Amino acid sequence: MTSSRTWTLMxxxxxxxxxxxxxxxxxxxxxxxxxxxxxxxxxxxHLFHRHGGHGRHRGTSDKEK
Structure with missing residues (x-):
């Protein structure tokens, strides 16, 4: 039986x-x-990468960690 990876490569x-x-x-x-x-x-x-991850750390600071 052929694996999924083989089909993907084909x-x-x-x-x-x-x-x-x-x-x-x-x-x-x-x-x-x-x-x-x-x-x-x-x-x-911009659709697929959402601006490269801008705002990932929004609302967090070093004091909260």
Whole structure:
């Protein structure tokens, strides 16, 4: 029986291969989207990383510890 990790590696490998061939055939279109992807990187990072953890120590001080 195949483990979960093996399936994950197989799917990731297949995704990389498909991505390579799609980019190879549509490189001009992909480069045209690059400026928009760079502009979207900041809002996407803020969605998933919540501003890098700002305010983790809000409301706590050394005296309370």
């Amino acid at each position: 799917v990731a490998s297949l995704a990389i291969i498909v991505l390579f061939f799609v980019l190879r055939e549509h490189w001009g279109h992909a480069l045209g989207l690059l400026p928009y992807l760079v502009l979207l990187a900041c809002p996407i990072m």
